[in-house]
Amino acid sequence: MSRLDHYFRITEQGSSIRRELLAGLTTFLAMAYITVVNPSILSQTGMDFGAVFVATCLAAAFASMMMGLLANYPVALAPGMGQNAYFAFGICLGLGHSWQVALGAVFISGVLFMVISILPIREWLINSIPKSLKLGMAAGIGLFLAIIGLSNSQVIVDSPATLVTLGDLSQAEPLLMLTGFILIAALSARRIIGAVIIGILVIAVCAWVFGVAEFKGVMSSPPSASAFLELDLRGALDVSLITVILTLLLVDVFDTAGTLVGVTTRAKLVDENGKLPRLSRALLADSTATAGGALLGTSSTTSYVESATGVEAGGRTGLTAVVTGALFLACLFFAPLAQSVPAFAAGGALLYVACLMIHPITELDWDDLSEYAPAIVAAVSMPLSYSIADGIGLGFICYAAIKLFAGKAKECPLAVYLIAAIFAAKFAFL
Numbered sequence: 001m002s003r004l005d006h007y008f009r010i011t012e013q014g015s016s017i018r019r020e021l022l023a024g025l026t027t028f029l030a031m032a033y034i035t036v037v038n039p040s041i042l043s044q045t046g047m048d049f050g051a052v053f054v055a056t057c058l059a060a061a062f063a064s065m066m067m068g069l070l071a072n073y074p075v076a077l078a079p080g081m082g083q084n085a086y087f088a089f090g091i092c093l094g095l096g097h098s099w100q101v102a103l104g105a106v107f108i109s110g111v112l113f114m115v116i117s118i119l120p121i122r123e124w125l126i127n128s129i130p131k132s133l134k135l136g137m138a139a140g141i142g143l144f145l146a147i148i149g150l151s152n153s154q155v156i157v158d159s160p161a162t163l164v165t166l167g168d169l170s171q172a173e174p175l176l177m178l179t180g181f182i183l184i185a186a187l188s189a190r191r192i193i194g195a196v197i198i199g200i201l202v203i204a205v206c207a208w209v210f211g212v213a214e215f216k217g218v219m220s221s222p223p224s225a226s227a228f229l230e231l232d233l234r235g236a237l238d239v240s241l242i243t244v245i246l247t248l249l250l251v252d253v254f255d256t257a258g259t260l261v262g263v264t265t266r267a268k269l270v271d272e273n274g275k276l277p278r279l280s281r282a283l284l285a286d287s288t289a290t291a292g293g294a295l296l297g298t299s300s301t302t303s304y305v306e307s308a309t310g311v312e313a314g315g316r317t318g319l320t321a322v323v324t325g326a327l328f329l330a331c332l333f334f335a336p337l338a339q340s341v342p343a344f345a346a347g348g349a350l351l352y353v354a355c356l357m358i359h360p361i362t363e364l365d366w367d368d369l370s371e372y373a374p375a376i377v378a379a380v381s382m383p384l385s386y387s388i389a390d391g392i393g394l395g396f397i398c399y400a401a402i403k404l405f406a407g408k409a410k411e412c413p414l415a416v417y418l419i420a421a422i423f424a425a426k427f428a429f430l
Contacts, residue, residue, distance in 0.1 A: 004319070008072055013269075013316040020074075022197065023315025024323025027076050029200050030306040030346045031324070033152075034060070034078045035331055041084045042299060045092040045099040051227040053335065055079075055297035057328045063289030063301050064325030068318030071282035074310055075263055076324040077289050080302040081148075083251060087299035091244055097235070103227075103294045104236025109248035110291030110300070116253070117283035128415030133395055134261050135360050136375025140382035140391050141262040141305050142357030147383040149350030152343040153177030172212040173344045176203050180348025188352070196313050196349045203345040213345075217336035227297025243429075250426055252300050254389040254419075256286045258382075259303040266357055267311045305388070306346075308353045370406050374399035393423030 005011055010020060039052035056079055063077035091102040129137075150156040151164075155174040159165035167174050184199035192198070207213035236245070264276055276282070286303055293301035310320050361379065364372040378395025382388050400420035403412035 008068075008317040008319045010317050010319065015314060015316040017319070019314035020317055020319040021323055023074060023310035023313040023320040025327065026196050026200075026313040026349075027074075027304075027307050027310030027315065027320060027324045028327040029197065029341060030309040030349055031060070031076060031078055031304055032331070032341055033343045033346065034081070035328075035335070037081070038079045038084050038298065041088050042099070045088050045102070047099050047297070048226050051297055054222055054332065055227050055293070057222075057331050059289065059293035059296050059298050059301045061325040061328040062292055062296075063285065064321045064328065066288065067282060067285040067303070068321030068325065070285045070318075071278050072318035073260070073264060073269065073278070073282055074267060074315035074317060074320035075260065075282070075303050075307045076310070076321050077286065077301055077303050078328070079293060079298045080252075080255065080300055080304075083248070083255075083300035083302065084298075086247070086251070095240075095244070097241070097244075098232065100230055100232035101235035101238075101241070102299075103231035103297065104233045105241050105245050106248060106300050107231050107233065107291050107294035108236055109245050109252060110287060110289075110294060112245070112249050113252055113287035113290055114284065117280065117287045120280075124415060128413040129257075129261065130371070130399065130413065130416065132364055132371040132375045133378060133392075133399060133416075134265060135364055136378040136395055137258045137388075137392060138262040138265050139358045139361040139375070140379035140395075141258060141308070141388060142354040143379055143383040144354075144386075144388060144391075145305055145308065145350045145357065146354035147386070149177070149181075149347040149354065152350075153347035154344070155347075172207075172210065173342075176206060176212065177344040177347040177351075179203065179206075180345065181351045182348075184348055184352045185355075196309055196352065199348055199352075200341070200345050203348065204341045207342050207345060208340065213340065213342040216340045219333055220336055222332040222335070229295060230297060231294055247426070248300060250422070251387075251389045252287075252290055252302055254392045254423075255387075256283070256303045258388040258392050259305050259307070260286075262305070262357065263303075263307050263311060265360065266308055267316055269316070306350070308357055309346075309349050312353050312356055370399075370402045370408055370411075374402060393419075393427065396420040397424055 035056055038056045039049045042052045043049040060078035067075050087102050091097050092099055153173050154167040156164050157167040180199045180203040184195050187195035208215040289301040374395050377398045378391050381394045382391030397420045400412055400417050
């Protein structure tokens with residue numbers, strides 16, 4: 001145990017092995033839905049559901065362990081929501097490309113991602129982000145988590161008249177989700193360790209007992225990995241795929257940046273200058289995960305905002321991510337049990353974590369409109385666009401433009417102007 005403590009610097013970070021194990025389990029429970037949702041989305045392209053399930057578990061396990069062992073961050077990874085939708089409905093069903101070609105495009109974007117991560121370019125870009133935008137990103141991710149939790153539980157539903165509206169709170173799913181949120185918040189207020197896990201498990205058991213969710217069993221043999229190495233690189237190198245690859249790259253780069261900044265800021269892992277230590281290692285782990293996931297047979301793998309649930313459970317080191325990765329491996333054999341935990345059982349945890357992540361926005365400089373206005377735009381845009389990357393883009397564009405026209409151009413780092421220009425070009429042409 002002392003070697004484990006020494007490697008992950010657990011005591012140094014003010015944590016304990018027990019707390020890290022609990023945090024890893026918490027993160028896994030908050031992310032377990034991806035083992036069902038990702039295959040459901042990608043199977044619409046003609047991919048085998050079971051094969052994508054295996055690829056999802058393996059990609060999440062490999063990537064999370066790599067992040068924990070290499071970068072020592074409590075950040076877990078898995079095939080990203082949004083990226084999988086673009087893969088299925090944008091590249092395959094929208095543009096008419098095969099899923100094999102789409103996997104090839106994901107692999108190429110991952111390789112380009114690795115090149116950028118190895119070079120000091122991306123680390124320079126991320127560390128140049130102003131504090132106000134970092135606070136806006138953290139709050140935006142919190143709001144994004146809130147909308148995910150609320151919508152997955154039918155507390156908030158779509159509306160043709162107002163885009164979103166309140167769901168039917170007399171139904172079991174939203175009632176159980178809100179009950180879970182209240183339970184977690186109340187237990188946390190009493191400083192009870194494991195409040196998030198307790199809340200998730202209590203609601204899951206209630207759902208099984210009342211027949212709202214199906215208990216599908218405990219163990220089964222894993223399906224075959226028929227999508228392994230099925231990517232079509234030659235087809236992905238077609239000139240018509242250039243914009244597709246660039247879009248995948250941009251979304252992955254800035255989605256990961258926002259998640260890393262938001263989660264590590266909440267975990268207080270940034271240094272006194274607001275910069276992330278071991279950032280290059282984290283970026284390499286994330287980019288390698290995208291390329292590796294394509295080889296396994298799934299869409300872009302990225303850092304998950306749900307890692308914030310583990311952070312709130314006390315996770316402060318890479319052991320949290322390693323535990324989450326090990327549980328994804330075990331999920332190959334415990335697929336029925338993992339699939340028995342309904343999305344609304346984790347919805348209360350997501351809403352609770354959202355409340356905590358939004359709080360740091362109070363640290364903004366409210367006397368400087370050129371600082372807090374772009375941060376608010378970034379925060380609000382993330383949930384409304386359902387994209388961390390797009391919210392970041394709008395925040396950067398507003399920050400650069402406001403500073404420029406307010407006569408404060410020198411206060412804006414060169415990296416921010418560069419990122420703003422990239423996003424402006426993406427919104428205009430991609």
